Amino acid sequence: MLNLVWTVVAILVVLWALGFAVNIGGGLIHLLLVLALIGIVYNVLVGRRTI
Known part of the structure; x- marks a missing residue:
């Protein structure tokens, strides 16, 4: 279960960083x-x- 939580956290952080790089979805970031x-x-x- 903890591995799943870390996986979700990692995916969210990557998407957040990608959102800054591409500059889309201001509130979504x-x-x-x-x-x-x-x-x-x-x-x-x-x-x-x-x-």
Whole structure:
């Protein structure tokens, strides 16, 4: 599951960087960045749980 989260985060960051390079979808770029950051925070919080 954590590999899936990292994969989604990586894809979102790449799309975000591509959006800056091509300069398309002004609001979409920031939305992708926010989604990537949410994914990273989620992964950090879930990764700390050890039972």
